[in-house]
Amino acid sequence: MTDLSVRPRCLFVIFGATGDLTKRKLLPAIYQLKLQGQLPDQFAVIATARKEYTDESYREIAKEAVTQYSGSTLKEEIWESLCKQLFYHQLQFDEDDGYAGLKVMLEGLDDQLQTNGNHIFYLAVAPEYFGEISDRIEKFQLINQDRGWYRLMIEKPFGNNLESARELNSDLTRVFREENLYRIDHYLVKEMVRNLMVIRASNQIFEPLWNGDYIDHIEIISMESEGIGLRGRYYDKSGALRDMVQNHLLQMLALTAMEMPDSLSTTKVRTEKVKMLRALIPIDEDQISNQVVLGQYEGYLDEERVKADSPTETFAALKVCLDHPRWRDVPFYLKTGKAVVSKMTQINIQFKRPLGTSYLGDVLQSADPNRLIIKIQPDEGFEVVFNTKKPGTLDSIMPVSMDFCQSCLVEQNTPEAYEKLILDCINGDASSFTHWDELEATWTWIDKITDWAYRNPQEVRTYPKGSEGPEAAEELLKRSKDRDKK
Ligand SMILES: NC(=O)c1ccc[n+]([C@@H]2O[C@H](COP(=O)([O-])OP(=O)(O)OC[C@H]3O[C@@H](n4cnc5c(N)ncnc54)[C@H](OP(=O)(O)O)[C@@H]3O)[C@@H](O)[C@H]2O)c1
Numbered sequence: 001m002t003d004l005s006v007r008p009r010c011l012f013v014i015f016g017a018t019g020d021l022t023k024r025k026l027l028p029a030i031y032q033l034k035l036q037g038q039l040p041d042q043f044a045v046i047a048t049a050r051k052e053y054t055d056e057s058y059r060e061i062a063k064e065a066v067t068q069y070s071g072s073t074l075k076e077e078i079w080e081s082l083c084k085q086l087f088y089h090q091l092q093f094d095e096d097d098g099y100a101g102l103k104v105m106l107e108g109l110d111d112q113l114q115t116n117g118n119h120i121f122y123l124a125v126a127p128e129y130f131g132e133i134s135d136r137i138e139k140f141q142l143i144n145q146d147r148g149w150y151r152l153m154i155e156k157p158f159g160n161n162l163e164s165a166r167e168l169n170s171d172l173t174r175v176f177r178e179e180n181l182y183r184i185d186h187y188l189v190k191e192m193v194r195n196l197m198v199i200r201a202s203n204q205i206f207e208p209l210w211n212g213d214y215i216d217h218i219e220i221i222s223m224e225s226e227g228i229g230l231r232g233r234y235y236d237k238s239g240a241l242r243d244m245v246q247n248h249l250l251q252m253l254a255l256t257a258m259e260m261p262d263s264l265s266t267t268k269v270r271t272e273k274v275k276m277l278r279a280l281i282p283i284d285e286d287q288i289s290n291q292v293v294l295g296q297y298e299g300y301l302d303e304e305r306v307k308a309d310s311p312t313e314t315f316a317a318l319k320v321c322l323d324h325p326r327w328r329d330v331p332f333y334l335k336t337g338k339a340v341v342s343k344m345t346q347i348n349i350q351f352k353r354p355l356g357t358s359y360l361g362d363v364l365q366s367a368d369p370n371r372l373i374i375k376i377q378p379d380e381g382f383e384v385v386f387n388t389k390k391p392g393t394l395d396s397i398m399p400v401s402m403d404f405c406q407s408c409l410v411e412q413n414t415p416e417a418y419e420k421l422i423l424d425c426i427n428g429d430a431s432s433f434t435h436w437d438e439l440e441a442t443w444t445w446i447d448k449i450t451d452w453a454y455r456n457p458q459e460v461r462t463y464p465k466g467s468e469g470p471e472a473a474e475e476l477l478k479r480s481k482d483r484d485k486k
Contacts, residue, residue, distance in 0.1 A: 017047030117148030131171030232305030
């Protein structure tokens with residue numbers, strides 16, 4: 001456990017502090033951290049947006065938000081204590097006026113709390129404001145390179161393709177060095193995603209087998225039973241490939257496939273992940289339709305703020321291969337979809353069939369391959385499927401499973417993603433955030449596929465809401481199963 005006495009003191013500045021993200025996620029997470037005694041004593045939140053509030057009136061709306069969204073009954077004494085650390089400052093992102101006042105406020109709090117000029121800036125705003133805000137952070141000297149440290153936390157989307165991601169990045173890196181950029185990917189702080197490296201490194205029954213000699217294929221699946229809800233304006237320009245595959249699914253692939261780093265330092269973990277993302281084999285144009293299945297749920301075109309004839313995919317299944325000795329001939333199947341039968345994120349590691357050389361001979365042909373299923377959400381845990389003798393027979397084989405449900409056993413709920421993200425940033429641990437090299441590798445790889453999808457809207461197949469997605473997606477995997485039976 002981290003020593004709280006050394007947890008870095010700092011000021012936490014939120015841009016967009018009257019918005020949905022701040023109310024539903026950031027303020028409740030900060031309250032929970034306060035409740036758990038995880039925040040440094042020398043800490044304050046400075047909320048900024050363009051609406052007119054005083055500290056007192058902002059604290060009232062913040063209290064309403066925390067009461068509504070924090071998932072537990074508000075403890076008045078904790079809230080009162082947090083209130084004293086919560087301030088509001090009005091400004092327009094794209095006008096100089098408010099920034100000089102913000103600087104005065106930060107300097108005053110730095111002096112009062114001895115926060116040393118340590119500042120975290122959280123941009124809970126649309127990406128088109130990232131450049132405007134970071135330029136003014138520099139212009140008005142809200143960061144002081146000679147005193148303390150400064151970090152910038154930002155939410156996806158990090159561009160819409162490689163070119164726009166580069167532009168966005170250059171806007172940010174004019175002011176912030178790469179090591180000070182904390183690009184959020186919520187999947188990286190999910191308990192079982194963090195557990196992936198531990199499961200591999202600490203289990204001799206898995207790590208020596210973690211390669212193409214023993215593994216047949218790997219599935220990385222993230223499904224949602226809900227449609228896009230009110231996110232039409234954003235989603236219709238994005239689609240499943242950009243919204244899910246480019247970031248969350250490829251990040252999970254990197255963590256599953258990478259070589260084990262010899263320490264958990266940010267640099268070592270990121271270096272290994274980047275190597276794997278750069279090993280993604282580009283899919284040739286004439287093979288894309290064989291390796292990629294896209295779908296759109298029935299009724300998507302009636303969703304709010306979706307174009308009447310939109311070809312945007314709400315489902316994507318892909319066969320992905322890596323140019324790496326560990327994974328030669330091992331396909332990775334990525335699958336994600338909205339409005340499908342159930343909500344579930346998991347990684348399935350399917351081992352090869354047992355060799356038919358034992359006394360069981362041909363009987364082994366009917367045995368199921370071993371599987372390790374890592375459950376990420378909503379259930380957290382893992383399941384191992386292996387074979388045993390069917391009771392009452394001599395040589396019939398049946399699969400059985402050992403199922404460890406972490407979310408059932410752990411008494412308290414695992415910490416909300418935003419609590420971990422904020423705490424990691426305060427502690428300067430960027431290992432669960434995305435580095436530019438990862439973005440560059442993933443956009444480079446996926447741009448070819450999104451370009452193809454744009455030129456071939458007829459490839460997007462409709463599927464019924466509440467189904468498994470387009471049937472062609474099952475065919476992709478079945479081809480591998482057939483291969484496995486040979
Ligand atoms: N909502 C979520 O759960 C969620 C999840 C993941 C990522 N995100 C991303 O996070 C960002 C923010 O999302 P959101 O849902 O919170 O948006 P939102 O509800 O529209 O809030 C936008 C915030 O920005 C402020 N703002 C907008 N223009 C401004 C300007 N010119 N000057 C000063 N303040 C300005 C608004 O202040 P006023 O209220 O004072 O106008 C408000 O506080 C988006 O990029 C979104 O994609 C959101």
